[in-house]
Amino acid sequence: MIQSNLVEIITLKKYFPIEPGLFRHVSGYIRAVDDVTLSVRKGETLGLVGESGCGKTTLGRCILRAITPTAGKILFQRSNHETVDIVTLKDAQLRSVRKDMQMIFQDPYSSLDPRMSVLDIIGEPIWANNIARGEELEYKVRELADIVGLNTKHLKRYPHAFSGGQRQRIGIARALSTNPQFIVADEPVSALDVSIRAQILNLLQNLQQKFDLTYLFISHDLSVIQYVSDKVAVMYVGKIVELAETDELFFSPKHPYTEALLSAVPKANPHIKMKRIILPGEVPNPANPPSGCTFHPRCLYAERICQEEEPELRKIGVSRTVACHFAEKLNLQGVSD
Amino acid sequence: MTKKSDAILEAKNLKTYFRLDEGTLKAVDGVNFKIEEGKTMGLVGESGCGKSVTAYSLLKIIPPEASGSGEVLLRRKIKPGTYEVIDIMKMDIRGKAIREIRGKEISMIFQEPMTSLSPVHSIGNQILEAIYLHKTKEKKQARELALEILKKVGVANPAQTIEDYPHHLSGGMRQRAMIAMALCSHPALLIADEPTTSLDVTVQAQVLDLMKSLQAEFGMSILFITHDLGVIAEMTDVVTVMYLGKIVECGTVGDIFDEPLHPYTQALLKSIPQVGAKAKSPLQAIQGSVPVPLDFPIMCPFFSRCSQARQGMCDTAFPPETLIKNEHRVSCFLYSS
Numbered sequence: 001m002i003q004s005n006l007v008e009i010i011t012l013k014k015y016f017p018i019e020p021g022l023f024r025h026v027s028g029y030i031r032a033v034d035d036v037t038l039s040v041r042k043g044e045t046l047g048l049v050g051e052s053g054c055g056k057t058t059l060g061r062c063i064l065r066a067i068t069p070t071a072g073k074i075l076f077q078r079s080n081h082e083t084v085d086i087v088t089l090k091d092a093q094l095r096s097v098r099k100d101m102q103m104i105f106q107d108p109y110s111s112l113d114p115r116m117s118v119l120d121i122i123g124e125p126i127w128a129n130n131i132a133r134g135e136e137l138e139y140k141v142r143e144l145a146d147i148v149g150l151n152t153k154h155l156k157r158y159p160h161a162f163s164g165g166q167r168q169r170i171g172i173a174r175a176l177s178t179n180p181q182f183i184v185a186d187e188p189v190s191a192l193d194v195s196i197r198a199q200i201l202n203l204l205q206n207l208q209q210k211f212d213l214t215y216l217f218i219s220h221d222l223s224v225i226q227y228v229s230d231k232v233a234v235m236y237v238g239k240i241v242e243l244a245e246t247d248e249l250f251f252s253p254k255h256p257y258t259e260a261l262l263s264a265v266p267k268a269n270p271h272i273k274m275k276r277i278i279l280p281g282e283v284p285n286p287a288n289p290p291s292g293c294t295f296h297p298r299c300l301y302a303e304r305i306c307q308e309e310e311p312e313l314r315k316i317g318v319s320r321t322v323a324c325h326f327a328e329k330l331n332l333q334g335v336s337d
Numbered sequence: 338m339t340k341k342s343d344a345i346l347e348a349k350n351l352k353t354y355f356r357l358d359e360g361t362l363k364a365v366d367g368v369n370f371k372i373e374e375g376k377t378m379g380l381v382g383e384s385g386c387g388k389s390v391t392a393y394s395l396l397k398i399i400p401p402e403a404s405g406s407g408e409v410l411l412r413r414k415i416k417p418g419t420y421e422v423i424d425i426m427k428m429d430i431r432g433k434a435i436r437e438i439r440g441k442e443i444s445m446i447f448q449e450p451m452t453s454l455s456p457v458h459s460i461g462n463q464i465l466e467a468i469y470l471h472k473t474k475e476k477k478q479a480r481e482l483a484l485e486i487l488k489k490v491g492v493a494n495p496a497q498t499i500e501d502y503p504h505h506l507s508g509g510m511r512q513r514a515m516i517a518m519a520l521c522s523h524p525a526l527l528i529a530d531e532p533t534t535s536l537d538v539t540v541q542a543q544v545l546d547l548m549k550s551l552q553a554e555f556g557m558s559i560l561f562i563t564h565d566l567g568v569i570a571e572m573t574d575v576v577t578v579m580y581l582g583k584i585v586e587c588g589t590v591g592d593i594f595d596e597p598l599h600p601y602t603q604a605l606l607k608s609i610p611q612v613g614a615k616a617k618s619p620l621q622a623i624q625g626s627v628p629v630p631l632d633f634p635i636m637c638p639f640f641s642r643c644s645q646a647r648q649g650m651c652d653t654a655f656p657p658e659t660l661i662k663n664e665h666r667v668s669c670f671l672y673s674s
Contacts, residue, residue, distance in 0.1 A: 051537035051538065051539060051540075052508075052537050163626045165626055166626075193383040193384055193564070193626075193627070194383055194564050194565075194566075194605065194608070194609060195383060195604070195605060195608055195622070195623040195626075195627075196622075196623075196626060197608070197609075197610075198608040198609070198610075198620035198621065198622035198623070199622040199623075199624075201610070201620060202619070202620060202622055220537065220538065222538070222612055223567075223609070223610040223611050223612045224610050226610065226612055227610035227617070227620070250612065250613075260539060261538060261539065262612070263542075264538045264539045264541065264542035265538055265567065265612050266541075266542075266545070266565065266567030266568045266570065266571045266572075267567055267570060267571070267611070267612060267613070268566040268567045268569075268570050268594065268606070268609060268611050269570055269594060269611075270570040270571075270590040270591055270594050271591070271594075272570075276542055276546070278542055278543055278546050279539045279542075279543070282507055282509060282510075282540070283507075283537070335612050335613045336613065
């Protein structure tokens, strides 16, 4: 494992069996995560973007082993520089490694237990991991609440007393409670009002600097991804189609799907009258993806080879990988200045 | 000099108050606007601003515990060249007159197509219901119309979709089915309440594109409700900004984006991340959160979060509306003399 990487995902697969009928006979598989190789450097924010069903949430959950991958490796470098493979860890070791990695969820309304006080919600991981008890625990919780901008006088209240933005802060405080190195943020601002999003995005950036955190930031919202990420990976039906430094991806994409995604985002500027790329058809069924390149039926630039041969995710340029037969030849449109 | 289109709908001092045990919730508090023929008016604001309730109030679709007042004037074509102006607010909600308006003159599409389509009726059944009510009761003709309208909204296989149930279709397809239902009567005004918020970005691009071309073909007006400023910039001609049940600013889409006047509009534009060159410039969050409009005192609704608020002035009265130029109006003490 490269020293500067915190996480290395190697040929990860997560297939869900489809079992119709009474006899549980497996008729096929939903390839939610289909052979993904990806790394996250220490201290960076890797943005993971894609539309519904592309597998980004499943990937996030696999990394934390909230679900068990079907195949592949997830190498994680612990704070003592020991490298472990998350996929094969035994329970006791997994419990210990889980302190190092935490998750922030999308829906602040359903991700907090409505019957636990805020104090208990934030304190639970501290208690469960034997980090502290009693007065010391309470002190730690107050500190965390303060760091995320919550009023420490309200800790005995229940989630319903708080707004969406405040609840998200509670979730963030809870994620920080075990002093993790790595945080998977799964659509952390999508359910929040527009004027609150900036507050939470700014908070996440401050926390990253303060605690030297590494983020995997999952979102379908490209404007948020561009704002927070150092590098961006684009997913389509379980596969990574492009991975590049943020500005490179946004200004000169190399995969036709990335180009279409960027083109589809409505720009908050009424004077831009760009000709939009409207993709035909719909996202294919992950249980029955098209042959060759999964994107070929909707691709404007597809040729015969695209239908027959699946393109490899290969390196072009210093820090960019693309899965397209014509990556070097195509001249694609990114976002304008 | 271009001739100004006539207004097909005008709301005058529209109010919808909910009398609850806890107090009076002024969801819509004295709203005035005009929608011109063939144009799109955007209604933008965050949760709790009253934009959805405004839309429902226009058609008097408000629950029994709510009381509405004001006027909603619809300019309706009787025959080519002749019009009448009727006030929807004066109509009996159980009468025949309002049924001639709802789904016919004025149609509505909603955010969550899965919850607004009946899950136990086929798509065909639901479209035919609209056709039987407003167009023709002749079965064969009605079915032809249904197939035609489905084709028009871009459904690839109308004969199949007509037999499908909502759960068979993807989000984008369901939204197309809803648009088909809304358009079969060729309404003069389409109210679209967050129609693309729950859709993937590439599907959103398809649906917005479809709405634009249908608008051109049918010559209809659209009231487009959303919190997404990018969509507002793309789809609308004029924009109305709401906050806590009141209109704080309105103007052409160019005015609102180029010269936002109200501190809320200005703050909103500075707080959203945007795709493009300025991506990394720091977001300026709006502090605090939207207050609950329950027994809200007489004052500027944005006072508690405004960086330019003046004590003694902004917290003692509601600011009068000032006309700045042409169509650009703002309700703020900074501009009233």
